[in-house]
Amino acid sequence: MRLPVLVTRASFPDIVNRLRADFDVTDNPDDTIWTQPELIERLQGKSGAMTAGSDRIDATLLDACPQLKAVCNIGVGYNNVDVDACTVRGVIVTNTPDVLTETTADFGFALMMAAARRITESEHYLRGGLWTKTGRYDMFVGGDVHGATLGILGMGRIGQAIARRGAFGFDMRVIYHNRSQLPAHVEETCRASYVDKATLLRESDHLIVVVPYSADAHHAIGAAELKQMKSSATLTNIARGGVVDDEALAVALHEGSIAAAGLDVFEGEPRVCPRLLAQANVVLTPHIGSASVSTRRAMASLCVDNLIAALGRGPSASKPPTPVNPQVLMSALAQR
Ligand code: 8YV
Numbered sequence: 001m002r003l004p005v006l007v008t009r010a011s012f013p014d015i016v017n018r019l020r021a022d023f024d025v026t027d028n029p030d031d032t033i034w035t036q037p038e039l040i041e042r043l044q045g046k047s048g049a050m051t052a053g054s055d056r057i058d059a060t061l062l063d064a065c066p067q068l069k070a071v072c073n074i075g076v077g078y079n080n081v082d083v084d085a086c087t088v089r090g091v092i093v094t095n096t097p098d099v100l101t102e103t104t105a106d107f108g109f110a111l112m113m114a115a116a117r118r119i120t121e122s123e124h125y126l127r128g129g130l131w132t133k134t135g136r137y138d139m140f141v142g143g144d145v146h147g148a149t150l151g152i153l154g155m156g157r158i159g160q161a162i163a164r165r166g167a168f169g170f171d172m173r174v175i176y177h178n179r180s181q182l183p184a185h186v187e188e189t190c191r192a193s194y195v196d197k198a199t200l201l202r203e204s205d206h207l208i209v210v211v212p213y214s215a216d217a218h219h220a221i222g223a224a225e226l227k228q229m230k231s232s233a234t235l236t237n238i239a240r241g242g243v244v245d246d247e248a249l250a251v252a253l254h255e256g257s258i259a260a261a262g263l264d265v266f267e268g269e270p271r272v273c274p275r276l277l278a279q280a281n282v283v284l285t286p287h288i289g290s291a292s293v294s295t296r297r298a299m300a301s302l303c304v305d306n307l308i309a310a311l312g313r314g315p316s317a318s319k320p321p322t323p324v325n326p327q328v329l330m331s332a333l334a335q336r
Contacts, residue, residue: 003047003311008039008055011074015300016050022313023048040064048072048311050303051081053287059085070310072320074303075290076100076158077240079213083325090331093324094306098157099298100290105161107289108238111262112206114283115234117142118260121280143205143232143259145170151204152176153220154211154239155192162208163190175200178211201228206236213240223248229258236262238289241269250275253282264289 004024007016010031019025026042028034033054034042040061043049048070051057057071062085069091073081076097086093114120122140125131150166152159155178166172167190174192181187181194200207207229211217221235222245229235235258237244246267252258254275262283266272269287276282290299306320310329323329 003313004045005048005050005307005311006042006046007050008034008042009050009052009074011050011300012297015297015304018301018304019050019307022308023311036061043068048307050074050307053077053080055080057081057086062086062089062091070094070307070320072303072307072310074299076104077212078324079240081324087325087328090328092310092320092328094303094310094320094322095324096299096302096306097322099302100295101157101161103292103295104158104238104289105165107264107291108158108162108208108210108236109165111238111264111283111285112208112234112236113145115236115260115262115281116145116206118281120283124280143234145172145206147171148205149173149175149203151200151207152192153197153200153207153209154178155182156210156212158238159208159210160186160190160192162210163192167191175203197225198228201225202230204233205230206234208236209239209243211239211243213242217243219243219245219248221245221249223251226252226257231257231259233258234260234262238264241265241267246273246276249282250279253279 002024005019007025007027010029016027036056039055043065045067047067049068051071051073053075057080059082062068071081071086071091072094074096076095078093078095081093083093118140150172152163155176159176163174167174175195176192177195177197177200209221211220220243226248249261250273253261260281264285265287272284290296302321306322308314309318309320319329
């Protein structure tokens with residue numbers, strides 16, 4: 001029997017087509033954003049779903065869709081999915097780690113450099129026809145990246161990849177804060193030293209936030225933390241909206257308590273805090289950290305592999321490559 005699955009957002013058609021060999025696929029080629037009731041309606045009777053960060057998979061949805069057995073999310077982050085609610089209902093959750101690490105690290109570094117060297121701010125000036133006098137000595141002077149202190153909050157795979165870029169590419173001193181200190185051999189591979197959060201805030205010339213969103217991480221950088229940073233520092237958030245207090249950041253940028261910021265993620269995106277939009281010293285991008293063609297293809301492909309295996313349609317022994325709640329997988333496999 002061909003199981004029905006839902007693909008909630010438009011993706012690469014050739015990759016989604018791989019699902020059609022095994023499943024009855026309902027997809028969303030127009031990329032309509034469904035409301036929660038519309039999502040629940042479309043999930044009726046579906047065994048699996050290929051979801052994205054814009055889909056909220058919570059207990060109410062799961063109870064309304066009892067046939068759902070696999071939620072395969074595109075993205076390394078899965079804070080849009082209530083994993084505990086899935087686990088107790090025997091629903092497998094998967095994500096797409098690793099394939100996006102280097103691309104997202106590239107982007108975080110680019111955003112940090114753009115903020116430090118005032119790239120978008122100066123481009124707007126040029127495009128606005130304001131560049132009438134060449135060579136002013138203080139025109140758009142920013143902060144150096146090479147040789148500066150790079151601070152990283154959240155030292156998972158992406159944090160480590162950013163650290164390597166800073167240490168070996170730009171001769172930066174790299175400090176980090178994380179729930180736990182990394183083993184010495186991992187610290188060595190990225191030439192990074194563990195510090196407490198107060199030291200991280202105080203000593204970073206460029207602070208990059210890469211910590212996954214959780215209730216504990218909510219507003220990990222707020223008004224109090226921003227006050228502890230250098231007035232010459234930059235702050236870059238490529239993690240999730242809500243880890244940084246966007247309103248407090250807008251105030252700090254306005255008052256000059258830090259120099260500049262780079263943001264790829266926002267609280268309540270795609271809405272962006274109007275006070276941030278009004279600030280020139282912040283580089284703003286629409287959540288595109290992993291958006292290179294090859295990485296987005298790799299993410300979609302891994303998601304499809306996960307869905308095929310999670311619903312038992314892969315080679316007989318295959319397990320989803322990247323489960324978030326493998327304990328469900330074990331009991332699901334046992335019941336086949
Ligand atoms: C994706 C991301 O764009 O991987 C993540 O956690 O934030 C991004 O790479 C997003 O998750 C797409 O749904």
